[in-house]
Amino acid sequence: MLRSIESLKGCRVTASDGEIGSVEEVYFDHDAWGIRYLVVKTGNWIDGRRVLISPYSVIRMDPGALSVHVDLTRQQVSDSPPVDTDKPVSRQDEAEYLRYYGYPVYWGGVDVWGAGSYPAFSRAVLSAVSPETLAQLALFGDKPPGDSHLHSTDAVDGYHVAAADGDIGYVSGFVFDDEAWTIRYLTVDTQSWWASREVLLATEWIFLIxxxxxxxxxxxxxxxIKDSPDYDNRIPLERDFETQLYAFYGKAGYWSEERAALRLKQTGAAASAAP
Structure with missing residues (x-):
């Protein structure tokens, strides 16, 4: 299901034994547009500090009840590595966090979540990888240690949007896939250039931030972009509109068989190249 990032803010995050807090903002990876963490304000039970919650731990969301349920306990969250959310989250911060929860690294693979398109993994498969290999991947991955690569959607909200031949507006929101935990679209307010309207830009059509x-x-x-299909944020975004939008630009949708075949080919190539 496609939802706005704004609809996540304020959602209660509930562990197996009680409430953790509420979603304050979202961190995403600007390379793959994957949502890596929810920043959750915990309230008074652990001194009001903010903690990171990975989509790896989410077991279900209930948009109607404004809640996110996670496969964690309050004690696990309380004991998790501290992260200063006032600063960019570094790869070293992530490595410590992922090791603590026993989650796989997502970087270095061919897809948004490493080997797959969704934040799902097998602990049995993960346990077969040597601790030395996991440590090396976690610390270095495909970027140097300490490299800051995560950003808050709040920070990008309001950025100017430049087309190939000039400005068109500013970022007014984000639409994400709540199964793949991937930001699929930016909403762009064009009112300074044309009659007030919002348009959608797929994140894969963005080449630079x-x-x-x-x-x-x-x-x-x-x-x-001016002639692209009209977008109304009051109406749920369905596949029919996505198909229309991608067809307008003459591009294959991320859900298409053509794209699936390409991912399969890339996965096979990566496996063949592995030592």
Whole structure:
């Protein structure tokens, strides 16, 4: 199901033995647009500190009740490694967090969650990997130790959006897939350029985020974006609209058989190249 990031904020996060807190913001990986962590404000039970909750631990969400249920205990969360959420989360921070919970690393693979498109894993398979290999992957992965690569959606909200031939508006929201935990679209407010309306840009059509200039860039043209299908954020985003949007730009949808075959080919190539 596709939902807005905004709909996550304020949701209660519930462990197996009680409430943990509420979602305050979301951290995403700007390379793959995967949602890596929910930042949860815990309230008074552990001094009000903020903790990270990975989609690996989410067992279900109830949008109607504004709740997220996780396969954790309150004690596990209380004892989790402290992370300063006022600073960018580094790969070293993540390595410590993932080791604590026994989760696999997601970087270094061919898909959003390493070997797959969803935050699911087998502890039996993971336990077959040597601790030395896990430690090396966790610490280094495909980026140097300490490299900051996670960002809050709050930080990108309001960024200018640049087309191939000029500005078109600013980022006004995010739409994510609550099964794959991947940000699929940015919503773009174009009211400064055209009659007030929002358009959708798939994150795979974004080729650059300039953190210094606060700009998101796409190779699509202004005219193409201007003529794209109208988006109404009051209506649930369904596959029919996604199909229409991708067809308008002449691109294969992320759900298509063509894209699935490509991922399978990449996975096979990666397996063949592994030592």
């Amino acid at each position: 300039d953190w210094l200039e606060s700009t998101v860039s796409t190779e699509l043209t202004r005219d193409a």
